[in-house]
Amino acid sequence: MSEDTMRLGRERRYLVLLGIICLALIGGALYMQVVLGEAPCPLCILQRYALLLIAIFAFVGAAMRTRRSITVLETLVVICAIAGAAVAGHHVYTQFYPAVSCGVDVLQPIVDGLPLAKVFPLGFQVDGFCSTPYPPLLGLSLAQWALVAFVLVVVLVPLLTSRNRKAER
Secondary structure (H helix, E strand, O other): HHHHHHHHHHHHHHHHHHHHHHHHHHHHHHHHHHHHOOOOHHHHHHHHHHHHHHHHHHHHHHHOOOOHHHHHOOOHHHHHHHHHHHHHHHHHHHHOOOOOOOOOOHHHHHHOOOHHHHHHHHOOOOOOOOOOOOOOOOOOOOHHHHHHHHHHHHHHHHHHHHHHHOOOO
């Protein structure tokens, strides 16, 4: 097995781990929704979409065999994470300033009109308001945890990829 094949295998394992973590985060959100009764707002649902897209791109990237195709999918992962960070950042802002609306009147029909809201309404249909204060988890709100997760993906995916590829030079 060549050194290049081993490095690509390492990147694929990172992508599989990232996909599993994203699916676990969505599972945790569903647990909090169903068991703890924390209704998701439009921004929560958009963050779930971002996590789902990151997981899909990560799993597809892990199935690729060439460096170029893996790089393309890692780029899509980072783009989705940036979008998720933007949504989570706005959600955090809305929670700090509850007078600011998350646009539930505007966003709800749009988010509820997306395909997954019809296929899996429990997980992808709006049911709450962005400014609703739920108890923090380890000192941070769910929106803050989501922001941390998205920022970590934006930082760590390129960092791990570049470190992995610099080692071969």
